[in-house]
Amino acid sequence: MRRDAELNRERLVTAAREVFAERGLDVALDAVAKRAGVSIGTLYNRFPTRGELVRAAFADNVDTVARLGEHALGLADPWDGFVYFVEQVSQLQAADRGYNELAGSSSAEDLSRGYDLMSRIVARAREAGGLRADFTLEDMAFVTWSITRTIEATAGTSTTVWRRHLALILDGLRASAAHPLPEPALSREQLADIYRDC
Amino acid sequence: MRRDAELNRERLVTAAREVFAERGLDVALDAVAKRAGVSIGTLYNRFPTRGELVRAAFADNVDTVARLGEHALGLADPWDGFVYFVEQVSQLQAADRGYNELAGSSSAEDLSRGYDLMSRIVARAREAGGLRADFTLEDMAFVTWSITRTIEATAGTSTTVWRRHLALILDGLRASAAHPLPEPALSREQLADIYRDC
DNA sequence: AGCAAAGTTGACGGCCTCCTCAACTTATGT
DNA sequence: ACATAAGTTGAGGAGGCCGTCAACTTTGCT
Numbered sequence: 001m002r003r004d005a006e007l008n009r010e011r012l013v014t015a016a017r018e019v020f021a022e023r024g025l026d027v028a029l030d031a032v033a034k035r036a037g038v039s040i041g042t043l044y045n046r047f048p049t050r051g052e053l054v055r056a057a058f059a060d061n062v063d064t065v066a067r068l069g070e071h072a073l074g075l076a077d078p079w080d081g082f083v084y085f086v087e088q089v090s091q092l093q094a095a096d097r098g099y100n101e102l103a104g105s106s107s108a109e110d111l112s113r114g115y116d117l118m119s120r121i122v123a124r125a126r127e128a129g130g131l132r133a134d135f136t137l138e139d140m141a142f143v144t145w146s147i148t149r150t151i152e153a154t155a156g157t158s159t160t161v162w163r164r165h166l167a168l169i170l171d172g173l174r175a176s177a178a179h180p181l182p183e184p185a186l187s188r189e190q191l192a193d194i195y196r197d198c
Numbered sequence: 199m200r201r202d203a204e205l206n207r208e209r210l211v212t213a214a215r216e217v218f219a220e221r222g223l224d225v226a227l228d229a230v231a232k233r234a235g236v237s238i239g240t241l242y243n244r245f246p247t248r249g250e251l252v253r254a255a256f257a258d259n260v261d262t263v264a265r266l267g268e269h270a271l272g273l274a275d276p277w278d279g280f281v282y283f284v285e286q287v288s289q290l291q292a293a294d295r296g297y298n299e300l301a302g303s304s305s306a307e308d309l310s311r312g313y314d315l316m317s318r319i320v321a322r323a324r325e326a327g328g329l330r331a332d333f334t335l336e337d338m339a340f341v342t343w344s345i346t347r348t349i350e351a352t353a354g355t356s357t358t359v360w361r362r363h364l365a366l367i368l369d370g371l372r373a374s375a376a377h378p379l380p381e382p383a384l385s386r387e388q389l390a391d392i393y394r395d396c
Numbered sequence: 397a398g399c400a401a402a403g404t405t406g407a408c409g410g411c412c413t414c415c416t417c418a419a420c421t422t423a424t425g426t
Numbered sequence: 427a428c429a430t431a432a433g434t435t436g437a438g439g440a441g442g443c444c445g446t447c448a449a450c451t452t453t454g455c456t
Binding site: 104132135139141142145146148149150153154156157158160161163164165167168169170171172173174176177178179181182183184185186190193194197198 | 302330333337339340343344346347348351352354355356358359361362363365366367368369370371372374375376377379380381382383384388391392395396
């Protein structure tokens with residue numbers, strides 16, 4: 001890759017991160033090209049689909065989440081680790097509209113790394129008796145969808161109320177709060193279907 | 199209003215209900231006109247904005263919710279009434295994509311009638327000690343957003359898993375599950391702001 | 397029956413975004 | 427210095443939806 005091409009690529013990724021953060025994942029790509037100081041043709045040349053640009057823009061966040069997960073697993077109390085992880089990821093979402101949208105529709109499980117990590121965090125918290133026994137990995141999608149949506153709705157008015165909502169949710173996930181659930185959890189395949197569609 | 203005009207109006211409202219239910223509130227209005235067997239010009243003549251058509255299409259649901267609320271208040275146990283109301287409204291949302299989207303962005307409080315009703319259901323459940331003491335009317339928005347989003351995500355795969363999610367949420371709303379919340383509730387004004395924007 | 401008011405029609409201009417491609421510019425190795 | 431591959435450019439065609447309006451049709455009153 002030529003030096004100028006590499007530079008333009010970086011400019012595009014940076015611009016994409018900024019524009020996605022401010023205006024969401026659905027912005028017109030012209031806005032990204034303009035902010036990068038590059039023509040729309042170059043953008044399409046480098047990133048033929050929007051998805052590729054999105055992936056490039058949020059590659060860092062994937063690493064960050066992995067680090068958060070490792071740290072969560074390092075905490076002495078498994079329930080605290082679970083809470084820590086969910087809170088930190090939510091914080092990331094609250095700070096970046098684009099990432100919030102992404103988290104709500106790809107949930108980090110297309111990444112085997114993130115999937116595995118979350119799986120361990122959930123299992124550990126459940127087995128230690130902090131997290132309710134009937135909570136499955138797939139149920140994490142509910143948590144993500146909930147938080148994603150309230151962050152989206154409240155971002156313009158308060159950057160912190162989502163913490164209240166999260167606290168309400170967490171209170172329902174403690175083993176001590178558990179009442180029998182009326183429906184079986186989603187299977188791994190069902191969840192995969194859901195994410196495939198979007 | 200002329201007889202034919204009245205008939206066309208009804209056709210449009212019926213068509214809108216059907217199309218919104220299947221494809222959401224953002225469909226191209228041509229689709230509604232086509233299903234109604236009427237020209238796009240007539241649609242615009244009768245309903246100058248999309249909002250007016252939406253309101254007309256979901257007027258029935260507003261009545262239904264009011265009835266559900268009354269019934270909830272008639273139940274002997276206030277907590278059961280609360281649960282009943284939330285479940286029934288969610289059921290309505292699960293059956294109609296358009297109404298689900300509407301509920302997620304207008305939350306029935308633009309309607310003073312629905313607002314008042316919900317207010318009483320919440321207050322009653324809280325005062326009876328079933329619903330946690332720190333739960334406010336404004337917190338209902340969290341519940342609505344959560345359920346709306348998971349219904350939206352899962353509708354194509356399962357028409358019932360949302361009940362599992364709702365059960366998890368409800369477990370967090372019981373007085374017995376309450377742990378101190380980290381943030382104050384949204385004020386009535388803040389919530390109004392949020393709904394104004396959308 | 398005849399007529400004015402009410403209602404309907406759908407082609408069309410406007411707007412936006414997507415994505416392509418032929419012409420042009422730049423980097424790099426020799 | 428120059429040739430050539432690599433990269434860039436941006437105007438423009440395609441597609442979708444919106445909302446309008448002048449010409450036409452229907453209703454209902456007298």
